[in-house]
Amino acid sequence: MKAGLPVIVIGAGPVGLAAAAHLLENGLTPLVLEAGPRVGEAIRAWGHTRLFSPWKYDVDAACARLLAADGWLAPRDTALPTGEALVADYLEPLAATVALAPHIRTGAEVIAVSRVGLDKTHSRNRDDTPFLVRIAGAGGSFEDLQARAVIDTSGTWRTPNPLGQAGLPAAGETEAGTRITAPLPDVTGRDRAQFAGRHVLVVGAGHSAANTLLALGELAAAEPGTRISWAVRGASAAGAFGGGDLDGLPARGRLGTRLRKLVESGAVELHTSFTITAITTSTDGLVVHGATADGAVDLAVDVVVPATGFRPNLDILKELRLELDPGVEAPRELGPLIDPEFHSCGTVPAHGAKVLAHPEKDFYLAGMKSYGRAPTFLLATGYEQVRSIAAALAGNQAAADAVHLELPRTGVCSSDLGSGDDEQFAEAGARETSCCGTNDPVLLGYPARTGPLKGGRMEA
Incomplete structure (x- = not known):
């Protein structure tokens, strides 16, 4: 029943396009469905920032082979791309290759995945029944597509964690509207007017927070009246300063060193052990009500920047038989390997189709979505995941099981992202228990920072 149907890949980011490339190499037909109007839409949102990792760790091998066939000139291995460069110099040329271009459909938002004629309660002939993938149409209409298998690489960017305690929005959080920004705003660029001369509160203790705080520090030097507050849930922000000059990734080390100096100079007012209990909106701005170790604290601010991490949107998968870790919301076998409460020094084992499998065969x-709420995902990990999955779907179980991952060793502990102050990608950091070794969560593909201010803007 499924012969001749494509493998549908949800999301046209780096891992989604890599999945399509590996499917093609295995003789399978991919169909990539991207909700946005262009590939790499989520990355474009933080395109003004620079990655910690050089190009050699940001490009998938199968994708590089497709690009080479079209005459692509690879960027210098040791250069650090911005998000914009990652899209312009890698994802866009990749999506335009002769081999891949016919298999990508943009403006196709997936709103549900099921089986043709079967809800999740029906078992008979389930494994042999095609998947039904529903995409949104105009005016509430929809279109149903069929697939022999589905790989969901849609990420978590569109579902950030709330600011309140216990994983729930704080009272008044929704009513605050645009005074709570999107994560990783372009503080010194397109969003400058929203922050210049304002009192800004950044919430979170990871590298997203650090990037925003550094950009605000540069803006404050150029724009009198700009005030910066920083709230973290942990008792200390020391972990966010990283390894400094000892860091194996120099760009990340400089990030922490500069942030420490901003705090020590008083340019950033730090509030530790801070839990947001409510947010009050007025014509003058916001009052963020917090509980701290020393009692209640009310912060009157103009705008809040959330850097509290992300979670997967599982609503579109309600009619599939998934087996998820009850805490992390990753595939059950993967959950214990990445649980941020316990995941520490060592290596996140390379893993593929076998670990990522669900009771729903061929889904x-x-x-990033495979890591659920854990912040320790790496681009290289995702590339190896989809290489293995493509091999498994092609019936090459030996290749699917032969998982392997090589990452640079940093030799220092990773940044503190304790108590839920995590990031969009694993490249964004781990929590307080995270340490050293090849599993360092900021190794690959996460924004570090852009260059210095030039003419009132950050120079890429």
Whole structure:
């Protein structure tokens, strides 16, 4: 029943396009469905920032082979791309290759995945029944597509964690509207007017927070009246300063060193052990009500920048038989390997189709979404995931099981992202228990920072 149907890949980010490339190499037909109007839409949102990792760790091998066939000139291995460069110099040329271009459909938002004629309660002939993938149409209409398999690489960017305690929005959080920004705003660029001369509160203790705080520090030097407050849930922000000059990734080390100096100079007012209990909106701005170790604290601010991490949107998968870790919301076998409460020094084992499998045969979560709420995902991990999945779908179980991952060793502990102050990608950091070794969560593909201010803007 499924012969001749494509493998549908949800999301046209780096891992989604890599999945399509590996499917093609295995003789399978991919169909990539991207909700946005262009590939790499989520990355474009933070395109003004620079990655910690050089190009050699940001490009998938199968994708590089497709690009080479079209005459692509690879960027210098040791250069650090911005998000914009990652899209312009890698994802866009990749999506335009002769081999891949016919298999990508943009403006196709997936709103549900099921089986043709079967809800999740029906078992008979389930494994042999095609998947039904529903995409949104105009005016409430929809279109149903069929697939032999589905790989969901849609990420978590569109579902950030709330600011309140216990994983729930704080009272008044929704009513605050645009005074709570999107994560990783372009503080010194397109969003400058929203922050110049304002009192800004950044919430979170990871690298997203650090990037925003550094940009605000540069803006404050150029724009009198700009005030910066920083709230973290942990008792200390020391972990966010990283390894400094000892860091194996120099760009990340400089990030922490500069942030420490901003705090020590008083340019950033730090509030530790801070839990947001409510947010009050007025014509003058916001009052963020917090509980701290020393009692209640009310912060009157103009705008809040959330850097509290992300979670997967599982609503579109309600009619599939998934087996998820009850805490992390990753595939059950993967959950214990990445649980941020316990995941520490060492290596996140390379893993593929076998670990990522669900009771729903031929359905896989891959990329950031496969890590659920854990912040320790790496681009290289996602590339190996989809290589293995493509091999498994092609019937090459030996290749699917032969998972392997090589990452640079940093030799220092990773940044503190304790108590839920995590990031969009694993490249964004781990929590307080995270340490050193090849599993360092900021190794690959996460924004570090842009260059210095030039003419009132950050120079890329």
